[in-house]
Amino acid sequence: MALPRPRSVFQRIPAYRAGKPAHSDAYKLSSNENPFPPLPSVLERASDELARMNRYPDAGMTALYRSLSERLDVDEDQLAGGTGSVGVLFTLLAAFCEAGDEVVYPWRSFEAYPIAVDLAGATGVPVPLRDDATHDLDAMADAITEATRVVLVCTPNNPTGPVVTRDELAAFLTRVPSDVLVVVDEAYVEFVRRPDAARGLDVLPGRNNVVVLRTFSKAYGLAGLRIGYLVGPPAIATVVRTATPPFAVTDIAIAAAVASLNAVDELEQRVEAVVSERESMVDALRSGGWDVPDTQTNFVWLPLGSDALDFAAQCAPVSVRAFDGDGVRVTVGEPAINAEFLDAAARWRAAR
Structure with a gap:
């Protein structure tokens, strides 16, 4: 059968x-x-939301976007939330890639990258790291073709640890065509102490092809609640919001994230x-x-x-x-x- x-x-x-x-x-x-x-204030706020578990979450993630807008000094229409930054990445690639498209990414890097690329129907183009475990951005730029739709930059890189520097990212972006989306994955940004490290939010102004991914799973300690977000041009954020399944992020996760931002x-x-x-x-x-x-x-x-x-x-x-x-x-x-x-x-x- x-x-x-x-x-x-x-x-x-x-x-x-x-x-x-x-x-x-x-x-x-x-x-x-x-x-x-968990911090007591965060645990208390999340626990309060348990009493409302019979209700659907706020599909618009209103409280999350308001808090992030104030904290990051970005407009709310630049934000798109999801089930961790990896959930946002899967949604983003599904929205922007199809069969025949290519996605360039460093390797070894985040283990979910090739999975997300394949599920989107695209073809992965992994570019080996340099001997010091850093991104080879020159080689990544060389790997971009007419078929390239997205490039992933993981800084700091998981699992090797180094960052992309501010100057390296700026030089790289000058080589990326305007119709290729650059995803700066900053899941570990709160742990960065190098003064010359790139910051994705710093390169957003004036660019319509760059987005930044961040998460509450690492520094904020909310890994079990699955909540992260994208910051980028409103046109891209709107597409990701539209492609995200309704009610994907729970009110418990949103409440904990907002409480975490208040307890920074x-x-x-x-x-x-x-x-x-x-x-x-x-x-x-x-x-x-x-x-x-x-x-x-x-x-x-x-x-x-x-x-x-x-x-x-x-x-x-x-x-x-x-x-x-x-x-x-x-x-x-x-x-x-x-x-x-x-x-x-x-x-x-x-x-x-």
Whole structure:
């Protein structure tokens, strides 16, 4: 008996792999989560919304757009929300790409990029990173053809950590045709401390082909509520809003996001604690002989190549994220758990 067949893309598309579970959340350094629990004010506001779970969410995301507009100094019609920045990306590519179109992106970078591109019916054009784990923007510009519809720039880059600099992005944008959409993915922007790092919002004025993606999952600690957003030209934001499924983002998530924006001073203290711990981990690893690229995120990258899977196994009970053949990404967790990871890394290296 014949069965319904999905599109042929599902014969080759990989499933997204979540971070490997651990015996407790504290030991799970395989997903880029915030190690701190929700702020009491945010938890209280989200809990209040539970009493209204019998009602549909605000499809217009009014409170979210108002708060972001004030916080970022952008117009509300420049915003489009979704289920995390990755949800917005999937919607964006589905809205702007079709069969025969190409999407240029760095590789290795965010694991969901090739999945989102394939599902949109487009063809991915991955461009290898440079030896220092940074974007090769010259090569990415060279890869643009008449078929290119979108270019993805991940800064800081996941899973390797480095940023694209302000000058690099400015030079790159001069080479991108005006009808090619440039997506600046800034999921980790709050952790950036390099003064010369590019900021997507700074390049938006005067450009009609650039959008910025951001999320509440990382620095704001709302990964479980799935909420992120796009900032860009009103014409593009309007298309993404139209293409987003109705009621995709819950009022609980919106309430928590707005409360987080109102508690930004408290959250910045937590971000500073993560950044400080990140620097300590990088210093310890480099002192131990490890090759660690610059990281402006809440994780560190070890370019272990073919040793990635073996190293990850030796880190147990700490769970880290291995990318077979490339390296291992380790999220900054609680100091005691980070110390256990560093001990495991030292033992593995000493045994080589």
